[in-house]
Amino acid sequence: MSDRLVFLRLLISLLLGGLVGLERQFHRRTAGLRTHILVCMGSCLIMLTSLYVFDIYKEKVNLDPARIAAGVITGIGFLGAGTIIRAGEAVKGLTTAASLWLVAGIGLAVGCGFYSASIFVTVLGLITLFFLRYIENLFFDSKIDRSEK
Numbered sequence: 001m002s003d004r005l006v007f008l009r010l011l012i013s014l015l016l017g018g019l020v021g022l023e024r025q026f027h028r029r030t031a032g033l034r035t036h037i038l039v040c041m042g043s044c045l046i047m048l049t050s051l052y053v054f055d056i057y058k059e060k061v062n063l064d065p066a067r068i069a070a071g072v073i074t075g076i077g078f079l080g081a082g083t084i085i086r087a088g089e090a091v092k093g094l095t096t097a098a099s100l101w102l103v104a105g106i107g108l109a110v111g112c113g114f115y116s117a118s119i120f121v122t123v124l125g126l127i128t129l130f131f132l133r134y135i136e137n138l139f140f141d142s143k144i145d146r147s148e149k
Contacts, residue, residue: 001055006048013044013110016122017103023129029096031083039079039100040107043072047111069108076104099129 017040018033025032050068057063080097102125109118 001048001051009048009110009113010041010044012115012118013040013107016040016106016110016118019122020099020103020106020125020129023126024096024099029083030093031096031100036099036103039076040103040110043076043104043107044111045107046072047108051112065112072104072108073101076101095129099125 014037017037020040021031021033021036024036047069050065053068054063054065080100083096083100084091084093086092102121106118106122106125109115109121
């Protein structure tokens with residue numbers, strides 16, 4: 001893979017992770033623009049590294065490039081857990097944790113060149129984060145603490 005393609009994939013992950021991060025930043029969440037960009041780019045870099053290592057050693061040893069990617073998903077679970085806070089009866093941070101998990105997946109998809117799915121999921125994620133908030137507020141009980149959406 002050329003350096004140009006590697007840089008392009010990293011820039012795409014910056015853009016897509018940044019779009020999701022902007023929504024979180026807009027709603028003043030602790031994990032906002034920079035955090036989402038870093039998670040997405042980091043996941044992309046890990047996938048690129050996995051593919052690079054696979055390409056180097058594919059003739060010498062049996063490797064599975066998806067194993068490193070699976071570790072990303074586990075690791076992001078720990079990062080996401082740090083964004084979840086229990087305050088009395090309310091639990092806050094679940095949507096931010098889920099959005100971090102989402103951008104990790106987007107980064108992995110961009111890293112392996114699955115552009116169409118990564119762009120489509122980014123759009124679906126933004127629709128979910130921006131627009132479904134209003135649907136929830138319209139149709140669901142306003143007594144429920146919806147401070148983290």
